[in-house]
Amino acid sequence: MRPEAAFADLVSFQPQLCLHGRAPKQAGTxxxxxxxxxxxxxxxxxxxxxxxxxxxxxxxxxxxxxxVTAVTSRPNGDIGALLTRRHGAIEADLFIDCTGSQxxxxxxxxxxxxxxxxxxxxxxxxxxxQLPYSDERAPIASQxxxxxxxxxxxxxxxxxxxxxxxxxxxxxxxxxxxxVNALYGYLRRTGSQHELPTPRKLSFQPGxxxxxxxxxxxxIGQAAGFLxxxxxxxxxxxxxxxxxxxxxxxxxxxxxxxAAQRFNDAFxxxxxxxxxxxxxxxxxxxxxxxxxxRENREASSIPARLQELLRLWRHQPPSRYxxxxxxxxxxxxxxxxxxxxxxxxxxxxxxRRRSDRPDLADAYFAEAxxxxxxxxxxxxxxxxxxxxxxxxxxxxx
Numbered sequence: 495m496r497p498e499a500a501f502a503d504l505v506s507f508q509p510q511l512c513l514h515g516r517a518p519k520q521a522g523t524x525x526x527x528x529x530x531x532x533x534x535x536x537x538x539x540x541x542x543x544x545x546x547x548x549x550x551x552x553x554x555x556x557x558x559x560x561x562v563t564a565v566t567s568r569p570n571g572d573i574g575a576l577l578t579r580r581h582g583a584i585e586a587d588l589f590i591d592c593t594g595s596q597x598x599x600x601x602x603x604x605x606x607x608x609x610x611x612x613x614x615x616x617x618x619x620x621x622x623x624q625l626p627y628s629d630e631r632a633p634i635a636s637q638x639x640x641x642x643x644x645x646x647x648x649x650x651x652x653x654x655x656x657x658x659x660x661x662x663x664x665x666x667x668x669x670x671x672x673x674v675n676a677l678y679g680y681l682r683r684t685g686s687q688h689e690l691p692t693p694r695k696l697s698f699q700p701g702x703x704x705x706x707x708x709x710x711x712x713x714i715g716q717a718a719g720f721l722x723x724x725x726x727x728x729x730x731x732x733x734x735x736x737x738x739x740x741x742x743x744x745x746x747x748x749x750x751x752x753a754a755q756r757f758n759d760a761f762x763x764x765x766x767x768x769x770x771x772x773x774x775x776x777x778x779x780x781x782x783x784x785x786x787x788r789e790n791r792e793a794s795s796i797p798a799r800l801q802e803l804l805r806l807w808r809h810q811p812p813s814r815y816x817x818x819x820x821x822x823x824x825x826x827x828x829x830x831x832x833x834x835x836x837x838x839x840x841x842x843x844x845x846r847r848r849s850d851r852p853d854l855a856d857a858y859f860a861e862a863x864x865x866x867x868x869x870x871x872x873x874x875x876x877x878x879x880x881x882x883x884x885x886x887x888x889x890x891x
Contacts, residue, residue, distance in 0.1 A: 501834040504859050507866040512637040514870055517879035525888040529869060535653055558584065565603045572710040572747075573599065587747070590739070591713040595720065600703060600713040608719070610701040614773055614795055616786065617646050617722045618700060621673050621693035622660035628687045630655075634876040640724065641680065642779065644668070645786045648680050649723065654880055660693070662722055667786040670695060698722075702765040707754035710747070712739055719765060724775065727768045730823050735761065764823050770800040771824040771832075777804070778836040807833065811840050 502509040508530050511518070518532035549555035560578040568574040575583040591599035600606045612618060635652035646663030661677040668676075678690055702719025706712065714735040720728055738757060744750040776790035777800070789795060803816060812829040842850075874882075 502831065503862070503866075505831075505862060507862055507869050510866045511869055511873065512635075515633045515636055515875050516870065516873040517636070517876045518873075519879070520873060521879060521882040521886075522889050525890060529873070535651065562598065565599065573603065587710060588750075589711045591711055591717040592715050594716040595698065597703070597713060597717040599711045600706070600708060600717055604708050604711060606703050606705050606708055606713075608699065608701045609704055610699060611721065611769055612700050614769055614797060615700045615722055616664035616666065616790065616795075617662045618698055619665045619670070619673070620660050620662045620696040620698075620723075621670070621677050622658070622696060623677070623691050623693040624656050624658055625681065625686060625688060625691070626656045628685075631877070634880070636876060642781065643676050643680070644784045645672070645676075647724070648677065650680075650684070652876070654877075660696075662724070664786055665697075667784065702762075705754075705758050706735070706761050707757045709754075710750060712754075712757070714739070718761070721765075721768060721772060724772055725768075725824070727772070727823060731761075731764065731768070734764065734821060734823070760819075763819065766797070766799070767817070768823055770797055770803070771828065773797065773800055774829065774832055775836075778833070778838055780837070803829075807838070807840060809841060809843070 500509070511530055518530040519528045523529065546557060550557050558578075558581055560581050562576045562578055564577040566574045566577060566583070573586075573589050575585040576589070577583055589599055591597060591601075593599065596602065597606075597608075601608065633652075634654065635650070639648075639650040641648045641650070643661060643663070645668035646661060648661045649659065651658040659677070659681065661673050661680075663673050663676075674693060677693060681690055698720050700721045702721075703713060703717075706714075706718045712735075715732050716728070718731070718735065738760065742753050742757065744753045773790075773796060776787070777796055779787055779790065781787040793801065803812070806816070807829075812826040812833065814826055817824070817826050817829070
């Protein structure tokens with residue numbers, strides 16, 4: 495037991511890199527390699543254009559820009575074609591619904607309902623804005639900062655020229671005016687010297703479709719569902735859906751219903767586990783200043799499976815036996831990180847399990863501390879690394 499140390503610092507060197515604003519690699523580290531885990535913040539518009547060029551130039555994809563005016567059906571109930579303004583009928587064997595929350599094909603044409611989850615995850619609104627740095631030398635944060643508020647939480651993402659900031663909240667617990675005031679209060683507390691811009695309101699209904707693949711239509715992205723952006727799980731679900739579809743592409747129509755059933759089973763499980771993991775953050779909070787936080791801990795708002803796991807984890811830590819499917823969105827290690835990072839305690843009683851190895855644990859803790867010292871001494875700041883890349887480009891393998 496190390497009650498004096500934060501769980502994150504015991505098991506990893508990465509939290510200290512975040513606290514000190516360090517980059518995940520040195521200037522000479524090859525492209526896509528790193529000494530710590532990292533992800534990219536990409537300009538969505540430019541990235542979309544890049545993918546379009548790649549698909550049309552390299553993969554021989556035919557790209558059509560048009561407006562869908564109607565959907566026609568085949569005698570067996572499948573989608574037969576999309577009717578468009580300028581290109582007429584576009585026929586296909588399989589249609590992928592990427593129409594966002596409108597879900598034009600799966601939701602509107604086929605009538606597959608959205609299963610609302612607001613009784614579990616209360617947030618359904620956000621106020622978002624962009625804020626430039628005070629000067630071009632301002633440090634760039636190494637991580638997204640998520641800060642709890644009275645009726646939700648605020649994200650703060652550091653980019654090269656600006657911060658992306660927003661307040662995700664429950665409209666049942668907070669008015670829009672209260673949300674804007676809370677957001678402005680956060681900006682003033684974090685040292686904003688600029689005139690505060692008017693935030694843009696976003697609304698969403700947390701939930702997922704009853705089915706994701708119906709007949710010859712597969713929904714991917716917000717057409718399949720959306721919960722809330724706390725863990726950016728929507729991006730992971732898009733990638734998993736696309737990869738699964740590519741791997742499980744049926745050879746003919748006869749095999750499509752089998753593929754659909756398996757796809758639906760896999761992604762229903764994944765959406766439910768994402769809900770569990772998101773809810774865990776709220777269940778573990780000790781805040782008691784508003785009804786929002788108190789209601790988040792009421793048993794009626796906690797999924798039965800999560801309640802069961804929490805009872806189990808009172809006496810043994812999360813393990814691969816609790817989350818055992820291939821490509822779990824959040825594996826056992828993710829649950830451990832949140833549980834013990836937020837003060838949850840597992841009581842082993844008087845005995846030890848046969849698998850317990852305190853000596854190995856101490857060795858891993860010491861290794862993490864050694865790596866922390868090494869990485870802090872050797873890694874540049876994010877702005878230093880980005881400036882080097884702008885001048886010299888990325889190192890090649």
